[in-house]
Amino acid sequence: MDAYIAAPPGAPVAPSEKPPLPVRPRSLPERHSVRAQVLAALRDALAGGQLAPGEVYSAPALAERYGVSATPVREAMQQLASExxxxxxxxxxxxxxxxxxRDAxxxxxxxxxxxxxxIMRLARTLPPERWDExxxxxxxxxxxxxxxxxAAYAEADRCFHRALLRLTGNRxxxxxAEDLHRRSQSPAASRPLPGTAELLADALExxxxxxxxxxxxxTAAQQLASEHFTGV
Structure with missing residues (x-):
């Protein structure tokens, strides 16, 4: 079932004939910033294909759909522009x-x-049981x-890679790496969004x-790690 981002307490909700963009339920700590909520929702919409490559969206129109003011939408979009x-x-x-x-x-x-x-440096030094974490x-x-x-896969994938690299202690x-990861998850204009089979193959890696x-x-770890990124 689709869920929708809720307006913050006291915020006006503009009437609209269009439903809000779908946003999946999250099991993350509650966000205290409207801008952060909108940014997360926009990222989900990008990953889920609700925002299409090549299309132009105005901040007021998106704000109306989300039931917030245009300011946090503009701020979130500026962040996405920087990425x-x-x-x-x-x-x-x-x-x-x-x-x-080519970008991909x-x-x-x-x-x-x-x-x-x-990953290979960690493979040589990390106790094997640490990988169970x-x-x-x-x-x-x-x-x-x-x-x-x-959308859920994009976030879960980032969480996995972020946790793996945190084991290096190199902030x-x-x-x-996370900035590059987010860029790589942007929708591609030249190919359809990944389907269940493609996502599952990536996840099983x-x-x-x-x-x-x-x-x-x-030897296997290096081959698997290399293929996970390049596919070769």
Whole structure:
């Protein structure tokens, strides 16, 4: 069942013939910032395909759908613009950027260059039982993929990779890698959104990687990690 972002207490809700954009239920701590709520909702809408590449959306129109003022929508859209997910269109609003096949390949290459060496350093030094800490996060990606919930999968996937890289203790690596990860999750203008089978195949790679790391099979771990990003 679709859920919708609720207006903050006391905020006016403008009447509209269009229903609000669907937002999946979240099991995260309550957000105290309207801007943060709107940003999360917009990211879900991007991942779920409710905001289409090439389309232009105005802040007032989105604000009406979400039942908030235009200010937090503009602020959230500016954040998405800084991440490359949208482009500012003067006097009109924001165009959903939609990366190309080349963009996707380049982002995958950069992510692999950062994350694979980090994973292999951990594989050589981390006690095998530490990898079990990531099992619930890997399972969460499988659950979201099985449901075909692209927005839930996008967040679960980020949580898994973020937790993995946090094991390095390198905060800058975590920040940079997550920014790249968000960029890679932007909708592609040249291909359809991933289906359940594609999401599930990606999710199962997390568990396979943890299995290889748990048994300290460095050759398999490196191959799995590399293929997870580049597909080769």
């Amino acid at each position: 490359g997910a949208v482009e500012t269109v003067p006097n009109r609003g924001f165009r959903i950027a939609g990366h190309t096949a 390949a380049e982002l995958a290459e950069v992510r692999a260059a950062l994350e694979v060496p980090a 990531l099992r619930p996060l890997a399972e969460a990606t499988v659950t979201a993929a099985t449901l075909g919930d692209r 800058q690596l975590v920040l940079i 997390h568990a396979a990687l943890l299995d290889a790391l748990r048994r300290r099979d460095l």
